[in-house]
Amino acid sequence: MTTHTNSRAGAAAENASARAPGGPYVYDLSDGDAGMRALLGGKGAGVAEMRRIGLPVPDGFTVTTAACVAAMEDDGAWPEGLWDEIRTHLAALERRTGRTLGAAERPLLVSVRSGAVVSMPGMMDTVLNLGMSDRAAQGLAAESDDPRFAWDTYRRFVQMYGTVVEGVPGQAFEDELTALKDHRGVRRDTELTADDLRDLVATFRGVVRRSTGHDLPTEPHEQLRRAVDAVFGSWNSPRARVYRELNKIPDDLGTAVNVMQMVFGNKGDTSATGVCFTRNPATGARERYGEFLLDAQGEDVVAGIRTPLRLPQLESVLPGVYTQLLDTMDRLEQHYQDMQDIEFTIDDGTLYLLQVRTGKRTAAAALKVARDLVAEGAIDRRTALRRIDPAQLDQLLHPTLDPDQAPAPLTHGLNASPGAAVGTLVFDADTAAERGGAGEDVVLVRWETTPDDIHGVAAAQGVLTAHGGMTSHAAVVARGMGKPCVAGAGELRIDVLARTVTVGDTVLTEADTITVDGTTGYVYPGALPLVPPQMTDEFSTVLGWADDVRRLGVRANADNGPDAARARELGAEGVGLCRTEHMFMATDRLPVVQRMILADTTEARQAALDELLPMQQADFEEIFTAMTGLPVAVRLIDPPLHEFLPDLVEQSLLVQRLEADGTPGELEQARTLLAHVLRLSEANPMLGTRGVRLSLLYPEIGVMQTRAILRAALAVRGRGLDPRVEIMVPLVGYAEELRRMREIVVATADEELGAAGVADLDYRVGTMIELPRAALTAGEIAEHADFFSFGTNDLTQTTVGISRDDAEGSFLTAYLEAGIVRANPFASLDADGVGELVRIGVERGLRTRPGLETGVCGEHGGDPASIALLDELGLDYVSCSPYRVPVARLAAAQARLDGGPGEE
Numbered sequence: 022m023t024t025h026t027n028s029r030a031g032a033a034a035e036n037a038s039a040r041a042p043g044g045p046y047v048y049d050l051s052d053g054d055a056g057m058r059a060l061l062g063g064k065g066a067g068v069a070e071m072r073r074i075g076l077p078v079p080d081g082f083t084v085t086t087a088a089c090v091a092a093m094e095d096d097g098a099w100p101e102g103l104w105d106e107i108r109t110h111l112a113a114l115e116r117r118t119g120r121t122l123g124a125a126e127r128p129l130l131v132s133v134r135s136g137a138v139v140s141m142p143g144m145m146d147t148v149l150n151l152g153m154s155d156r157a158a159q160g161l162a163a164e165s166d167d168p169r170f171a172w173d174t175y176r177r178f179v180q181m182y183g184t185v186v187e188g189v190p191g192q193a194f195e196d197e198l199t200a201l202k203d204h205r206g207v208r209r210d211t212e213l214t215a216d217d218l219r220d221l222v223a224t225f226r227g228v229v230r231r232s233t234g235h236d237l238p239t240e241p242h243e244q245l246r247r248a249v250d251a252v253f254g255s256w257n258s259p260r261a262r263v264y265r266e267l268n269k270i271p272d273d274l275g276t277a278v279n280v281m282q283m284v285f286g287n288k289g290d291t292s293a294t295g296v297c298f299t300r301n302p303a304t305g306a307r308e309r310y311g312e313f314l315l316d317a318q319g320e321d322v323v324a325g326i327r328t329p330l331r332l333p334q335l336e337s338v339l340p341g342v343y344t345q346l347l348d349t350m351d352r353l354e355q356h357y358q359d360m361q362d363i364e365f366t367i368d369d370g371t372l373y374l375l376q377v378r379t380g381k382r383t384a385a386a387a388l389k390v391a392r393d394l395v396a397e398g399a400i401d402r403r404t405a406l407r408r409i410d411p412a413q414l415d416q417l418l419h420p421t422l423d424p425d426q427a428p429a430p431l432t433h434g435l436n437a438s439p440g441a442a443v444g445t446l447v448f449d450a451d452t453a454a455e456r457g458g459a460g461e462d463v464v465l466v467r468w469e470t471t472p473d474d475i476h477g478v479a480a481a482q483g484v485l486t487a488h489g490g491m492t493s494h495a496a497v498v499a500r501g502m503g504k505p506c507v508a509g510a511g512e513l514r515i516d517v518l519a520r521t522v523t524v525g526d527t528v529l530t531e532a533d534t535i536t537v538d539g540t541t542g543y544v545y546p547g548a549l550p551l552v553p554p555q556m557t558d559e560f561s562t563v564l565g566w567a568d569d570v571r572r573l574g575v576r577a578n579a580d581n582g583p584d585a586a587r588a589r590e591l592g593a594e595g596v597g598l599c600r601t602e603h604m605f606m607a608t609d610r611l612p613v614v615q616r617m618i619l620a621d622t623t624e625a626r627q628a629a630l631d632e633l634l635p636m637q638q639a640d641f642e643e644i645f646t647a648m649t650g651l652p653v654a655v656r657l658i659d660p661p662l663h664e665f666l667p668d669l670v671e672q673s674l675l676v677q678r679l680e681a682d683g684t685p686g687e688l689e690q691a692r693t694l695l696a697h698v699l700r701l702s703e704a705n706p707m708l709g710t711r712g713v714r715l716s717l718l719y720p721e722i723g724v725m726q727t728r729a730i731l732r733a734a735l736a737v738r739g740r741g742l743d744p745r746v747e748i749m750v751p752l753v754g755y756a757e758e759l760r761r762m763r764e765i766v767v768a769t770a771d772e773e774l775g776a777a778g779v780a781d782l783d784y785r786v787g788t789m790i791e792l793p794r795a796a797l798t799a800g801e802i803a804e805h806a807d808f809f810s811f812g813t814n815d816l817t818q819t820t821v822g823i824s825r826d827d828a829e830g831s832f833l834t835a836y837l838e839a840g841i842v843r844a845n846p847f848a849s850l851d852a853d854g855v856g857e858l859v860r861i862g863v864e865r866g867l868r869t870r871p872g873l874e875t876g877v878c879g880e881h882g883g884d885p886a887s888i889a890l891l892d893e894l895g896l897d898y899v900s901c902s903p904y905r906v907p908v909a910r911l912a913a914a915q916a917r918l919d920g921g922p923g924e925e
Contacts, residue, residue, distance in 0.1 A: 046088040047106040049113065050081050050281075060085045062136030062277030067377040074356060076349060077373050080117055081131070081281030082110040086138060089253045089275035097254070104246060111245070111280070118282055123152035123241030125160045130174070130283040132375075133248040135255060138274045140378050142497050143472040144264045145276055146185045146255035148248040149318060150178035150283055154239040158222075170288050172218035173210075177287075177318060179225040179237060182244065186251045189232040191471075197224050211316050245280070252278045260472045267479055267502070269886075272840070281375075284368040287318050291339065293367040294319045297332055297346070299354040302362070302382040302500055303439055305389025305559075309333065309347065311363075312490045319364060319375065328509050329490040342372050353377055358399045359408065360390050383439060383500050384409075384416040388559035402566045403918055409563065411885040411912040416440070416503030417560060418591075418904045420551030422538045427549060431535070432524045434485070434510030436542035437496035442483025442505040443536045443548045446529055448517050450477025457481050464535055466522055468515055469493065478504060483537045485544060487513035505539030556590075564592060564907055567914035573888065574898030575909045576652070578878060580604065582643025585653075588903035592910055595651035595745070596644060597810065597900020598878035601726055602658050604640050605633075605665060618662045619697050623721070630725040637726060641733030645744040649737070654747040654810060654878070654900075656789065657726050657762075661711040663701040672698050707818070712752025713762050723762065724769045731773040734782060746784035749810055753788045756801040763805050789878070791815035796862035803869040811859050811896075813879030813887075817846050820855050847880065850887035860894050876900060885912035892916035 053061050053069030061069060065083035072078040084107060091100040115121050120129035130152045135145035153175045162171035183189040198210070201221055207213065213221070229237045238244055255261060256276045265272060286294030297311025312329035314321050315338065336343040346365060349372070353361045362380035366373050382390065391405035422441035444462035447453045450473065453465045457480030465481040467474065469488040478484055478498055483505040489496065490509055499506035514523040520531050527546070529535065536549040576597030577588030581604075585596055605614045610633065617629035644653055667675075672695045679688040703709035716723035727748065734744040748766055753759045763786050774782060786805075790796055791812030799809070818825055823833065825847050836842045850856050859877075866873045876898040881887035883905030891899055892913060901909050 045106065046085050046091075046100065046103050047110045048083050048085065049110060050078065050083065053083065059138055060087060060277075062086055062138055062279070063140050063378050064134060064136030064376050065277045065279050066136075068279065068281070068375070070356075071353070071374050071377055074352075076352070077371070079282040079284050079373055079375070080114055081279060082107075082114060083136070084249060084278040084280070086275040086277045089256060089277065090273065092253050093256070093273075093275060097250075099250075107245070107249065107280075108242070114280075114282065120282075122245070123154055123157045123239075125156040127164060128152060128157040128160045130157070130161075130178075131245070132279070132281050132283055133245070133252060134279045134281070135252045136277040136279050137256075137270075139268070139270045140381070141261060141264050141268075141270070142381065144255075144261040144475070145258065146252050147320070148178075148181050148185050148251070149320065150174050151182070151244050151248055152241040153178040154241070157241075165288065167288065169215035169218060170285070172215050172222060173213075173287055174285065176218050176221045176225055177320075179222055179229065181320070182248065183225065183229045183232075183237065185255075186244075186247050187229055187233050187237065189229055193228050193232065194225055197221070197228060249278050249280075252276065260475050263476045263479070266837075267475075269844075284366045284371075284373045284375075285318070286314070286366040286368065287316050288369050289316055291367070291370045292316060293335070293339070294321065295329070295332065295335070295365055295367075297350060297363050297365065298360060298380045299350045299363075300360040300380070300386070300390055302360070302380050302386055303436070305360075305382065305386035305393070307393060309350070313365075319366065328488065328511070339367060339370065342367050342370065345372050349374065355399075358394065358404075360386075381497055381500055384413040384503060385439065385557065385559070387413060388417075388557065388563050392559045392562050403570070405563065406567055406570065406911065406914050407918055409911060411908045411915065413503065414907045414911060415904065417556070418554055418907070420553055421540065422536065422549060423552040427538075427543070427545060430543040431527060431546045432510050432512045433541075433543045434507040435490060435496075436538075436540055437490075437493075437508040438484075438499040438504060438506035439540040440483075440503070440505035441536060441538050441540070441549075441551055442481075443534065443551070444482040445534050446522065446531050447477075447481070448515065448520055448522075448531065450474035452531075453477035454480045464537055466513070466515060470498070478502065483539065484508075485510060485513070485535070485537050487511060487515055499539070505537055507537045507539055507542050507544055510542075510544060560907070564910050567911045568592070570917050571910065571913035572917055573892050573896065573909075573913040574876070575906055575913060576654075576876065576878075576898055576900040577903045577906055578882075578900055579644060579647075579903060581640060582647050584903055585644045585647035588906055589647060589651070591903055591906040593651075593903065593906045594898070596648055596653040597876055597882070597898060598749075599641075599644060599653060599655045600659065601637065601656060602660050602664075604637060605658075610636055611665065614665045617722075618665060618701070619694070626719070627721055630721055634725050634729050634732075637729035638733045638736070641730055642736055645733055645737040645746075646740075646742060649742040649744065652745040652747050654749045654787070654808075655726075655730050656749040656751050657713075657716055657723055659712050659751040661701070661703065661706045661709055662715065663698060663703070663706065666698050666701065667694065669695075669698050669702055707815075707824070713750050713758045714752065716750075716762060716765070717758065720765050723765050727766050727769040728773055731770050731782070731784070734784070735773070735777050735779060738782065746782070747808065748784060748786050749808075750786070750788045751812070752791060752815070753802060754792045754794045756798065756805060759788050759802055759805045787874075789815075790859075790862050792819050793858055796858040796865075798865075799862040800865035800869045803866040803873055806866070806870070806873070808874040808876070809862065809866050810900075811862065811875070811877045811879070813850060813855060813859070813877055813881045814847065816858065816879070817851060817855050820858060821846055821851060844886075849884050850881045850890055852890055856890055856894065859891070859896070863895055874898075883909050885915070888912040889916040 050069045050072050054073050055066050055070035058066040061083045088103050120127045122129045130150050133148040158171045158175045162168040180194040184191045286292045293313045293315045294317050295313025300307050301310045309332050311332035314329045360380045362378050364376040387409050394400045395405050444464040446466050447463045453463050454476045457463050462482045464483045465477050466485045469486050484499050486508045496508050512524050522529050534548045536545040574594050576595040577593035578598040579585040579588050579596050580600050613632050617626050620626035676691045676695050679691050734746050737744045750762045766786050785807035787808035788806050789810050789812040863875050875896045878900040882899035883901030
């Protein structure tokens with residue numbers, strides 16, 4: 022069996038091949054291109070490619086991912102010769118620029134920036150202005166004739182180097198900066214004088230000294246070595262690990278480090294820094310989208326510490342540069358044939374490009390960009406399908422705010438990431454992760470999020486910030502995760518210590534609920550009603566392309582008519598799993614089910630079943646109606662009977678309480694129920710009396726359900742519809758179990774069809790393969806089955822020996838973090854173990870019964886990585902929850918193409 026690899030795993034393999042011993046660890050930008058992404062990282066390859074095609078890029082060199090990986094594999098020790106290579110390339114850079122790192126005359130300053138193979142915006146570290154010292158600052162001031170610029174650059178270096186390399190908390194610097202501005206009576210950094218900034222440098226260096234016990238190093242080569250090492254180390258920072266886990270990025274790729282000559286956006290009003298997208302990353306519209314700040318450096322934009330200007334405003338400030346930037350944006354999109362995210366700096370009227378990458382975008386934008394690029398003739402449909410992450414489609418399937426029902430807003434900000442979110446307020450990422458992880462809906466409210474907040478953003482329903490723009494960290498990460506975000510809501514006054522946020526006269530606490538609308542930028546008090554999502558034309562068009570390509574069928578798991586109807590709207594080609602026991606849990610039915618379970622005689626049990634039959638029939642009629650013309654697989658009762666009774670401990674406590682103060686009648690009834698609960702309780706109920714075992718012990722249950730299924734089908738057909746009936750027997754481990762159960766089903770069906778005078782209603786009887794023995798003896802079981810449906814949830818539990826309910830809250834998380842297992846086997850199919858049993862089951866079943874239909878109805882049916890494996894194994898269909906159907910349709914198409922989604 023071959024192993025499916027997605028693009029990110031493929032990148033890991035490509036990167037491994039780049040680690041040949043003896044190869045160079047450092048490349049000049051002039052020696053690279055876009056095809057060297059695995060070695061140079063996305064940033065290094067992108068900058069090298071821009072340089073190759075003649076765009077204005079600062080000079081520099083890249084330390085490869087191979088160097089980072091080698092260091093990681095040797096407990097952080099650099100590979101032999103790496104520092105010598107860096108110094109050689111630095112000397113060459115100094116010769117080319119006519120500058121010397123950290124010199125008193127014509128000083129060279131450099132940026133030291135990370136560059137992962139797969140884009141991880143904001144997750145790893147950067148150091149700007151490296152090489153600064155007192156002598157370099159004096160040299161920069163003399164050369165530029167602008168002391169303020171020189172000391173501003175110096176204070177930025179101390180702050181960034183102190184935070185990234187020395188580990189000083191960033192807030193310590195911010196507090197000193199705020200105190201100085203308050204003392205000087207100014208609001209903006211740009212209002213501080215050269216003398217103010219010189220004093221601030223001394224203050225910042227004192228912060229470093231107090232925090233670390235030593236002075237900040239002034240020798241530029243020592244600064245460089247330690248900065249490169251810090252960027253290497255940031256690959257394994259908590260935030261980077263969380264991001265990789267969320268986005269299924271391999272841990273062994275490592276990061277490149279890009280060392281480039283500094284260009285300065287902080288030289289006054291003829292200088293600027295910004296981020297732009299060739300199309301709108303929120304909507305996909307073909308329009309100029311971006312932000313910039315005058316007299317600033319790049320971190321000011323993405324960190325959100327100043328509210329930036331919209332890109333079109335650059336035309337009125339620096340019209341020539343604006344025209345050049347627009348031309349460059351067009352050129353880069355045409356070159357890459359995809360929407361691009363570009364970082365730029367304007368140094369005293371001269372444009373420089375610092376980075377280009379495929380732009381992060383919402384699901385709606387991804388679909389629109391894909392459709393538009395195909396319509397424009399830039400790419401073909403197969404390329405468009407490869408570029409869309411199937412899991413991202415989930416963003417489109419959540420409710421949005423009904424603008425007609427919205428009251429007056431509390432405040433407003435920038436509509437940074439679309440969609441609506443309702444939740445209680447939380448003011449820090451740890452609380453958001455804790456409460457959100459426990460199932461509570463929360464909205465994370467921050468002055469501005471930082472990369473360290475990613476675990477809180479992931480757990481929250483939405484994000485609201487007081488500062489930052491459309492390209493700030495909060496906006497970029499929220500869009501990538503599909504989280505609604507309102508950024509830069511300047512009226513917010515956040516008191517983190519008091520856990521309050523104030524807007525005007527309104528004070529909200531962590532007990533309050535708000536609604537954020539990332540589509541409009543409005544924020545509302547309380548929980549507003551949401552409306553179901555509406556599918557766009559782009560959604561239908563792109564998924565139509567997917568349907569033309571895929572081989573796997575896609576069905577849905579649906580237990581009622583509304584779910585079945587919704588699944589069909591989303592493209593489901595039938596119901597692969599209808600769980601009949603879910604119908605028993607309704608409040609009007611549970612008492613009847615309990616009477617059936619507690620019955621002392623067959624007659625009493627049958628009476629309860631007779632009462633349940635029309636209820637089940639009505640349910641099946643709804644589902645058959647919604648799925649007319651498409652197959653519906655109804656699973657006979659599966660869980661053990663005690664699941665329909667009170668909990669043993671709770672019932673025992675009730676008896677104790679009634680013994681103390683209850684009436685005799687209440688006590689007797691409670692004791693009787695407790696006795697039945699005790700009788701039905703099992704030490705390991707998931708491997709006990711359930712599934713086919715239950716129906717064989719109590720055949721009247723299977724008879725009732727079969728009658729309800731057939732009567733529903735006949736009623737629906739009588740209304741001119743076309744029910745396609747499949748009856749599925751769960752937890753079969755022995756062929757004899759299925760043979761006997763099939764006899765019961767067929768005999769009951771013959772009675773029903775005979776009584777109705779119908780001879781031409783087709784139905785099929787099949788089984789779920791969810792035990793290892795069933796997979797291994799599938800050839801024998803297939804003698805009595807018209808179809809197989811692999812229940813991969815239970816098959817995983819019984820193959821790996823892991824209880825899903827227990828393991829995910831205990832050792833499995835530790836196993837994942839330690840690398841003992843590569844993925845949660847309940848989220849992505851275990852290819853080598855469970856996948857091998859599926860392969861055996863399919864092959865042996867088909868050998869006995871050619872043409873046997875095979876499908877999967879576990880949670881893996883909606884997981885893109887699992888779908889790729891199941892397509893490879895030759896199954897006929899997957900079945901998943903209704904809202905995962907679009908995901909499965911696209912993933913099944915990508916399984917037929919050359920790998921999954923990736924950055925091209």
